[in-house]
Structure formats: structure tokens, C-alpha cells
Amino acid sequence: MSEARMRHYGVFYGLDPLPDNDGRPLVLLHGNCQAESLRVLLGAPDSPVRTVRIPPAHELVHSDLPHLHRLIGSSDIIVSQPIRPAYRGLPLGTAEVIAMARPGCRLVMVPVIRYAALHPYQVIIRSAEAGEPPIVPYHDLRTLAEADGAGAVPPPPAAAVRAVRDISIRELRQRQQRHATIDVVDLLQEAGLDACHVINHPGNPVLRGVARKIFKKMNFHQAVPDPGRILLDSVHAPVAREVITALGLEGEETTGWRVHGQSVSDETIRTAHLDWYRRHPQVVRQGLQRHAETARLLLG
Structure with missing residues (x-):
């Protein structure tokens, strides 16, 4: 464990x-990078709650468990994304965490937000064997198809773009219902081009809306101020004019990526990913199978 991490x-x-302990409840947010962004918003000055920064669930290791247990035992409210039991071989599942809480500790469930409307070709593929592709940990169905031997892909039909949006909303609503989370679909639909930077990084308007809904669940009617910076700012993917038009949105297209503050062309990422797929062909097969419904809509 590095000293810098422990200090952070x-x-x-x-x-x-x-x-x-000034009478305000202590709130623990458990989940991925979205959870930390929500913590920043909930813990703003003049907040009715206290918060503590903790590592995201996917970074926690066995030696972190005593520290997590200590904070769980001190918390009045736990805000958690749905996490399965024995996540990564550790007792980090939502049910396991709330079981460690003291009597009277409340649970507020928030969904893991994935929204493909603005980036219909973009998918996430988990491969323990291959890991992540270079530059950005996101895959493009067009590049996967090219790696599988397909030819050039024409611009997406407007109906297909809208169908991918609808699939994304359908899946999100199913996750919300399955895990009894707060509803965030309206926030994504209202945010337009600010809905997300990549499929799993919501924009500030969405995150602030989620924070407001969390406060409401806690019985606080609290405004959520602008944090003064873009949260989840590490990766921004381009949004095509065809997508903007198909969705009836207002705004300008973007043609390149921004990765940790640096401009990166789509072609640079495509070339790097094709080279990576040649070394990991199983990821191509896995990705096209996993996202077959979306691939049929967009690729024909």
C-alpha cells in the first residue's frame, strides 16, 4: 500500500x-467512480450530511476490510450501488455491507449508470485474461467488426441510433427495478449532450440530479451546488453529428477523444485496438456475442 494512496x-x-460528530448523519458511499463523484456532491459545504472518501469497490483489497468495517459501523446511512456478494472474493456485496451496519443504519440504493445513447457503438468488455485495450478501456463495435473481417461500416441509420438508446434505457430500468434503486432515467433524457462523457461516466447535470434524489430519499430538501469542475473528467468520447440528429438534440459534434486532458484522434485509438485484437482474438468473439443485439442494429 503506497503512502500516497493512504494519504489520499x-x-x-x-x-x-x-x-x-456535529449531529449530521455520517454517509458512506459504496461503489465505483460514480459513487465517489456523488460523495463529492453530497459532501459539499453546507451539506446536511458528513461523508468520507473511500476507495472504489474494485480497488479494495483484503487488508482494507478492517478499515471498511470500522467506517460501516460508524455510518448512519449507506448509499450503495448494487454489488454482488463475494465481489472479487471479498465480502463487499451490498447485502454483506449492510449486514455489518449498526441497527438503524439506512440504505439508499443507486444504480450503476450506463447510457449508450450518445455513443451507440461504444461497449465495455470484461476479460480477466486479456485485461483492457490500450489508451481507453472502451471498445467500438465497428472496430470489433473490422477485426472480425467485416468491411467499412456506413453511418448509422437514425432508427438504429434511437433503438440503441431505447435498449440502454430498457436495461437501466431493469437494473433499477431489480435492485430497488432510485430512478435516474429522466435525468439522462433531460441532459442532452451533457448526459455522459462515455457510456459509464455521467455528466455533471446527471450526477447533480442523482445527488438531489439521494437527499430526497434521506428526507433532506437540499440544493446541490455546481462543484466548480467536471466530475468523471478522465475520458471524453466523440459524439457524431448523425447521432445528434437522430436523437433530436442540439449542439455540435465532436470528432476526437480527450483522454486525461490530452486530445487523441479516433484513428489512433482504432489502430491501437486493432493491433491489440490481433493479440487477443477471443475478445473480438466475446464482444460481438455479448453485444449481438446492438451489433445487428448498427452493423446489419
């Missing part, structure tokens, strides 16, 4: 004290 999560590791 100083309260979590016991290097710094918990926020003063």
Missing part, C-alpha cells in the same frame, strides 16, 4: 479523524 484516503485508513 486518510480518514479511511485512520490517519485522519472522522468528521466531527
Whole structure:
């Protein structure tokens, strides 16, 4: 465990004290990078709650468990994304976490947000064997198809773009219902081009809306101020004019990526991914099978 990491999560590791118990409830947010962004918003100045920065669930290791248990036992409200039991071989599932909480601790469930409307070709493929592709951890169905021997892909039909949006919303609603989370679909639909930067990084308007809904679940009617910076700002994918038109949105297309503040062309990523697929052909097969419905719509 690096000293820099321990300092970054100083309260979590016991290097710094918990926020003063001034009568405000202590809220623990458990999940991925979306959860940390929500924590930033919920913990803004003048907030009715106290929060603590903790590592995302996918970074927690066995030696972190005593620190997590200590914070769970001190929390009044746990805000969690749905996490399966024995996640990564550790007791990090939502049900396992709430079982460790003290009596009276409340649970607020929020969904893992994935929204493909603005980036219909973009998919996520998990491969323990191959890991992630270079530059960005996102796959493009057109590049996967090319790696599988397909020819050039024409611009997407407007009906197909809208169908992918509808599939994305359908799947999100199913996850919300299955895990009894708050409903965020309206926030994505209202945000337009600010809905997300990539399929799993919602934009600030969506995140602020989710934070407002969390406060409402906690019985607080609290405004959520602008954080003064773009949250989840590490990767921004281009949005094509055909997509903007098909969805009836207003705004300008973007033609390149921004990755950790640097401009990267779509062609650079395509070339790097094709080279990576030659070394990991199983990912191509897995991706096209996993996302067959969307591929049929967009690729024919």
C-alpha cells in the first residue's frame, strides 16, 4: 500500500479523524467512480450530511476490510450501488455491507449508470485474461467488426441510433427495478449532450440530479451546488453529428477523444485496438456475442 494512496484516503485508513460528530448523519458511499463523484456532491459545504472518501469497490483489497468495517459501523446511512456478494472474493456485496451496519443504519440504493445513447457503438468488455485495450478501456463495435473481417461500416441509420438508446434505457430500468434503486432515467433524457462523457461516466447535470434524489430519499430538501469542475473528467468520447440528429438534440459534434486532458484522434485509438485484437482474438468473439443485439442494429 503506497503512502500516497493512504494519504489520499486518510480518514479511511485512520490517519485522519472522522468528521466531527456535529449531529449530521455520517454517509458512506459504496461503489465505483460514480459513487465517489456523488460523495463529492453530497459532501459539499453546507451539506446536511458528513461523508468520507473511500476507495472504489474494485480497488479494495483484503487488508482494507478492517478499515471498511470500522467506517460501516460508524455510518448512519449507506448509499450503495448494487454489488454482488463475494465481489472479487471479498465480502463487499451490498447485502454483506449492510449486514455489518449498526441497527438503524439506512440504505439508499443507486444504480450503476450506463447510457449508450450518445455513443451507440461504444461497449465495455470484461476479460480477466486479456485485461483492457490500450489508451481507453472502451471498445467500438465497428472496430470489433473490422477485426472480425467485416468491411467499412456506413453511418448509422437514425432508427438504429434511437433503438440503441431505447435498449440502454430498457436495461437501466431493469437494473433499477431489480435492485430497488432510485430512478435516474429522466435525468439522462433531460441532459442532452451533457448526459455522459462515455457510456459509464455521467455528466455533471446527471450526477447533480442523482445527488438531489439521494437527499430526497434521506428526507433532506437540499440544493446541490455546481462543484466548480467536471466530475468523471478522465475520458471524453466523440459524439457524431448523425447521432445528434437522430436523437433530436442540439449542439455540435465532436470528432476526437480527450483522454486525461490530452486530445487523441479516433484513428489512433482504432489502430491501437486493432493491433491489440490481433493479440487477443477471443475478445473480438466475446464482444460481438455479448453485444449481438446492438451489433445487428448498427452493423446489419
